[in-house]
Each structure stands twice: as C-alpha cells, then as structure tokens.
Amino acid sequence: MKRTMMHLKLKSLLLATVIAFGFTSCSDDDENNVAEGNAQLTVRMTDAPGDFDHVWVDVQDVMIKTEAAVGQEEAEWESLDNVETGRYDLLQLTGGVSQLLVDAEIPAGYLDQIRLVLGPDNVVDIAGEEIALATPSAQQSGLKLNVKQELEAGEHYEYLLDFDVDESVVITGNAGYILKPVIRVSAMANTGSIMGKVHPTNFQSLVKAQNASHTISAYTDESGNFVLHGVPAGTYQVTVTPEAAAGLEVINKDNIEVEEDADVDLETIYLE
Numbered sequence: 001m002k003r004t005m006m007h008l009k010l011k012s013l014l015l016a017t018v019i020a021f022g023f024t025s026c027s028d029d030d031e032n033n034v035a036e037g038n039a040q041l042t043v044r045m046t047d048a049p050g051d052f053d054h055v056w057v058d059v060q061d062v063m064i065k066t067e068a069a070v071g072q073e074e075a076e077w078e079s080l081d082n083v084e085t086g087r088y089d090l091l092q093l094t095g096g097v098s099q100l101l102v103d104a105e106i107p108a109g110y111l112d113q114i115r116l117v118l119g120p121d122n123v124v125d126i127a128g129e130e131i132a133l134a135t136p137s138a139q140q141s142g143l144k145l146n147v148k149q150e151l152e153a154g155e156h157y158e159y160l161l162d163f164d165v166d167e168s169v170v171i172t173g174n175a176g177y178i179l180k181p182v183i184r185v186s187a188m189a190n191t192g193s194i195m196g197k198v199h200p201t202n203f204q205s206l207v208k209a210q211n212a213s214h215t216i217s218a219y220t221d222e223s224g225n226f227v228l229h230g231v232p233a234g235t236y237q238v239t240v241t242p243e244a245a246a247g248l249e250v251i252n253k254d255n256i257e258v259e260e261d262a263d264v265d266l267e268t269i270y271l272e
Contacts, residue, residue, distance in 0.1 A: 034155075036154075037107060037108055038105040039151040039152060039155050040155070041064075041080070041103075042100070042103045043062055043101045043103075043159050044098040044160050044161065045098060045099045045101055045160075045163060046097070046161070046163070052165070053127065054124070055091055055124050056124075057087070058119035058121040058122050059086060059087075059088060059116065059118060060117045061083055062102045062116060063077045063079050063080065064106065064114055065077050065078070065111075066078075080106070081102075081104045082103060083101065084102065091165065094218060094219045094220065096226070096227030098160060108154075109150070110148075110149070111149050113146055114159065115141075115142035115144050116143040118135050118143070118179075122179055124177050133178065133179040135178070143183065145183060145185050146185075147185070160185070160229055162230065163182075163183055168180060168182045184216075184230070190260050191232050191233070193227055193228060193258075193264070194236070194258065194264045195225070195226065195227045195263060196266030196269055197267070197268045198220050198226065198240055198269050199268050201220070201223055203246045204220050204242075205242045206239075207220065207226045207241075208238070209238050209256065210236060210237055211234050211236050214234070214236075231258045233258055233260045234258055235256065235257055236258060237252055237253070237255075238252070238253040239252050240253075246271070251271060253266065
C-alpha cells in the first residue's frame with residue numbers, strides 16, 4: 001500500500017542512533033529451563049512509521065558485549081547463537097507484529113551493548129521501484145545499542161528493537177537513499193502498551209502516543225490494528241492521522257493513562 005506522507009517527512013533526519021532502553025525480567029530458573037548461571041536473552045525487531053512501500057533490511061548477526069574481564073581494557077564482541085539471519089521487510093512489522101532475531105542463553109552478568117549487524121542487501125521500495133540503501137556503518141561495525149544492565153541468573157530479558165523507518169531512511173542530494181538507523185530499544189516489561197483498531201480499514205493511519213517525555217508511534221496494519229509497545233507509565237495524548245488521500249479528519253484522544261505491565265485497549269476508533 002502506497003504511503004502518501006513520504007515527501008512531508010523526508011527532510012532533516014537524525015544522523016545518530018537514538019536509544020531508550022529497558023528490560024523484561026520474569027519467571028524463575030525452573031520455568032525458563034535456563035542452565036544454572038545463565039540468563040535468557042530475547043531480541044525482537046519491529047517497525048515505527050515509514051512512508052515507503054517496502055524497506056528491506058539484511059540482518060546478518062546479533063552480537064553482545066559484556067563486562068571486561070579483570071586485566072582486560074575492553075570486552076570483545078561475541079556473536080549470539082540461534083540468530084535468525086535473513087532479509088526482512090520492516091513495513092510488514094505493523095499492527096503488533098514483531099520479528100524474532102535471537103533467543104539464546106548467555107552467562108548472567110553485566111550486559112553492556114547489543115550490536116545489530118546488517119549485510120549489503122538493503123533496499124527501499126517506492127512505487128514499485130527498488131532502490132539500494134547504502135549502510136556503511138551498519139555493515140562495517142554494526143549498530144551499537146546501549147543496554148548497560150545487570151542480568152540475573154535464571155531470568156528472562158526481552159528487548160524490542162523499534163526501527164524508526166521514517167527517520168532511518170535518508171534521501172541524498174542525488175536522489176539516492178542511505179540507511180542511518182534510528183532505533184528505540186524498548187522494555188517489554190515495566191512499561192505498558194496501547195492497542196486498538198482504526199476504522200475504516202481501506203487505508204493506513206499513523207497512530208502516535210505523546211507526552212512531554214516520550215513519543216511512540218506505529219502504523220495500522222491491513223485490518224486497521226495497531227499496537228504501541230514499550231510505553232512508559234504516564235498520561236498520553238493519542239493522535240490518529242489517516243492518509244491524506246482518505247479525506248478524513250485527525251482524531252485526538254486525551255488523557256490516556258498507561259500503567260506498568262498493563263495493556264490499554266482503545267478498541268475501535270472511527271474516523272470521519
């Protein structure tokens with residue numbers, strides 16, 4: 001589905017990766033079947049808004065850096081087991097859908113950073129035309145995401161890498177495109193979520209929750225569903241913006257209260 005807001009947003013985009021982080025800790029050693037002395041680490045990827053038909057990213061590896069050993073100036077990067085490598089369309093990850101990248105056991109202890117390594121096969125699709133995305137930093141050194149969290153043995157920690165496609169795909173002066181990823185690493189616990197459905201469903205709408213400290217956004221899927229993950233507790237204004245071609249009005253919902261570890265269901269929002 002063609003997203004019609006593209007030229008309104010492709011202007012001064014961020015040149016650095018924006019990081020906000022959190023963790024999930026749940027269950028115990030027996031329930032998770034985690035080996036003694038290890039923690040379970042899950043990393044998923046989802047999509048924040050982007051006005052393109054498709055944005056394909058070529059995931060090659062997920063690595064971690066832990067605390068440096070005694071006498072070691074800096075810890076080395078380590079590739080995780082069971083990485084789901086492949087080429088993924090970020091714009092299919094809407095409506096609450098996420099892509100599992102890795103689910104692995106690692107030794108308990110301090111987790112400094114996660115690194116997402118991309119290959120060369122990254123493409124943006126605009127009106128049926130596929131244009132290569134240059135990703136020099138991601139290919140050479142990977143996208144370094146700060147975690148800085150102590151992982152306890154027997155616990156399960158889940159991180160959601162929320163790709164902000166609209167701010168990550170940068171148009172160059174010669175009509176080319178560069179991928180300079182902007183990623184929000186959100187908590188899957190100690191935060192809440194906002195979900196619902198937008199009607200009518202024959203076009204996409206942008207749903208954004210915003211307060212003085214946070215902005216979280218997502219597009220609806222083909223059925224009109226949306227989920228905003230990793231929303232810190234607080235009071236938000238939720239704005240639903242339909243595609244301009246729909247000719248419908250923007251709707252604001254004020255004073256939406258979000259609590260930790262709770263889902264807020266806005267049910268069906270009808271646009272007029």
